[in-house]
Amino acid sequence: MRKLRKIGVGVIGCGEIAYQAHLPCFKRIPEVDLIAVADIVPERAKAAAEEFGVKFWYSDYQKVLNRDDIDAVSIATPHGTHAEIAIRAAEAGKHILCEKPLATNVKEADAMVNAARKAGVKLMTGYQNRFTPLFQKIKELLDNEIIGQIYEVSTIGSSWHSASPWFYQREKAGGGIGLDSVVYTTYEWNCWVGKVDSIYAFCDTRFPERETTEHWLPPDIKTEASKSVRSLRKIKVKVTVEDSFSCIIRFKNGAVGLIYRSWTSRAQAGMRLSEIDGSDGCIIYNSPALIKEGVDLAIKTIRDMDGISRDWNYIQLPKLAHGEAWFLRAKHFIDCIIQDKEPLVTGEDGRDAVEVIQAAYISSLRGEPVKLPLPR
Numbered sequence: 001m002r003k004l005r006k007i008g009v010g011v012i013g014c015g016e017i018a019y020q021a022h023l024p025c026f027k028r029i030p031e032v033d034l035i036a037v038a039d040i041v042p043e044r045a046k047a048a049a050e051e052f053g054v055k056f057w058y059s060d061y062q063k064v065l066n067r068d069d070i071d072a073v074s075i076a077t078p079h080g081t082h083a084e085i086a087i088r089a090a091e092a093g094k095h096i097l098c099e100k101p102l103a104t105n106v107k108e109a110d111a112m113v114n115a116a117r118k119a120g121v122k123l124m125t126g127y128q129n130r131f132t133p134l135f136q137k138i139k140e141l142l143d144n145e146i147i148g149q150i151y152e153v154s155t156i157g158s159s160w161h162s163a164s165p166w167f168y169q170r171e172k173a174g175g176g177i178g179l180d181s182v183v184y185t186t187y188e189w190n191c192w193v194g195k196v197d198s199i200y201a202f203c204d205t206r207f208p209e210r211e212t213t214e215h216w217l218p219p220d221i222k223t224e225a226s227k228s229v230r231s232l233r234k235i236k237v238k239v240t241v242e243d244s245f246s247c248i249i250r251f252k253n254g255a256v257g258l259i260y261r262s263w264t265s266r267a268q269a270g271m272r273l274s275e276i277d278g279s280d281g282c283i284i285y286n287s288p289a290l291i292k293e294g295v296d297l298a299i300k301t302i303r304d305m306d307g308i309s310r311d312w313n314y315i316q317l318p319k320l321a322h323g324e325a326w327f328l329r330a331k332h333f334i335d336c337i338i339q340d341k342e343p344l345v346t347g348e349d350g351r352d353a354v355e356v357i358q359a360a361y362i363s364s365l366r367g368e369p370v371k372l373p374l375p376r
Contacts, residue, residue, distance in 0.1 A: 006033040007334055010064035010094075012085055013076035014039035014048035015164060017099060019217050019226075021128070021326035022074045023052040028327060029334055038064045047225035061085060065092040072122075072337060074330075075099055078172045079179060083108035086123065090115035095122040097333045101183045102350030104174025105358050106374055109351035116347055124333050124343035125350025127187050131328035133317040134296055135188065138276070138283060142192050144306055146299065148280030150193055154258040155185055155286070157272025158265030161243070162212045168239040176241030177263050178203060178357045185259060187345075187353040192276070194253045195352070200369040201247035201360035206264045210239050247360050250369075290314070 009032050011022045018037075026034045036056040039045035049057035058064060064073060065088055072095035075085050083103045089096050096116065102125045103109040116123035129135050142150065166172040167180065190196070214231035221227060243264050249257035261272075272286040281301030284290065290298055297315040304310055320328075336343045355374055363370040 006031055007072060007337055008033050008035045008070040009072050009074065010036040010038065010067070010070045011074045011076060012038045012061045012064060014044040015076065016216055018048060018076040019221070020323065022076045023048060024323070025327040025330035026074065027052055029331055031334055031338060035070055036064045036067060044229050047223065047229045050223045050225040051221060062088065065089055065094060071095060072097065078166045079104050079174045080172050083112055086112045087115040090119040090121050093119060093121060095337050097124045097126055097330070098350070099126045100350060101179045101354050102347060103354055104179065106351060106355045109354050110376065113347040113351055122336050122343060123347035124336065125345045125347060126329060127184065127345045128325040128329045129184055129188065130345050131325050131332065132320060134285060137297060137315070137317055138285065139192060141283060141299065146301055146305055146308055147276065147278030147282060150255045150276060150278045152256050152277040153189060153193055153275070155272055155274040156260045158262040158267055160266055161263030164216065165212055165214070165235065165237045168210055168237050168241055170240040173241055175357065175361060176243055177261055178242060178245045178360060182245050182259060182261050183353050183357050186356040187349060189257060190349070190352050193255050193257070194251050196249055196356050196372050197252040198250045198369045198371045199247050199356060199359050199363055201245070201363040203242035203361060203364040204244040205239055205242055206244050208239050209236055211236050
């Protein structure tokens with residue numbers, strides 16, 4: 001049997017998320033040949049190449065796209081650059097894994113989806129939560145109607161946020177906690193509950209200035225090149241995006257959603273409480289009290305079904321090692337290319353999640369609910 005050629009991959013963007021989620025994951029996949037990296041800062045591109053044993057590095061991502069031996073690219077750049085890079089990648093015939101959010105607005109996202117369709121390449125949005133046991137179990141329960149018809153969904157949580165300086169600059173990030181964090185929830189709810197009909201949102205900036213790290217990279221970096229570009233120096237940056245996000249959502253099926261998320265709390269990072277209520281029961285997850293007891297999900301239902309008994313059920317799920325969801329995401333992307341199948345998280349899925357956030361921003365500016373879909 002003839003040995004199949006490996007999938008040539010290039011990673012565009014050599015910052016924190018590339019070091020954590022893109023470069024190490026592709027290096028682990030036997031079917032991948034990680035050929036090139038690119039970053040607008042040459043020293044960062046060179047450092048990433050040395051750190052992960054990549055032969056070619058560039059400061060111009062177009063040189064990655066021009067290579068005939070590269071079949072796919074992974075986009076790990078600031079949000080505002082995603083559309084341009086993805087469209088050029090599609091035009092060059094490259095399959096695309098793009099970090100979330102897919103784009104900063106629905107117009108850009110539509111253009112990315114259309115470019116990929118026209119070129120006949122895969123466009124996958126990088127929601128690693130789709131590959132976690134928690135996401136999959138909740139989807140299974142809801143698909144089996146274990147709590148009946150969904151009436152309400154909610155998620156409330158806050159943390160103190162510190163990331164790369166560009167995260168807080170609207171011209172580069174496109175938005176704040178909405179596009180960076182809440183977009184995970186809008187993706188999940190689109191999958192679990194259905195399409196959004198309208199949204200009424202309040203987006204605020206509580207801290208107009210924030211102290212953050214100049215250029216953070218993971219502590220386990222090995223090469224002197226990576227250590228030389230990492231800067232843990234604390235700097236103050238002006239914040240031109242929202243750091244507080246609240247909204248009420250009406251879904252097309254009549255269900256109601258409530259979101260409150262912020263980067264303004266001194267609470268432990270990532271602590272949330274989420275609930276899904278239906279005609280026959282409820283599901284509670286991301287609960288600090290439950291997590292403390294080693295419980296991932298609490299389900300209450302009024303009937304016995306599929307191994308779930310009426311009243312309260314407490315479920316422990318398999319634990320993924322740190323970074324494993326990112327690996328499963330990358331592996332799925334490569335499998336989709338090899339097997340010529342549609343990704344579990346499509347470009348359309350990424351676009352729809354962004355559209356809800358953009359509608360929220362419009363609602364907050366106007367002070368009124370906004371209907372979806374947005375005008376094209």
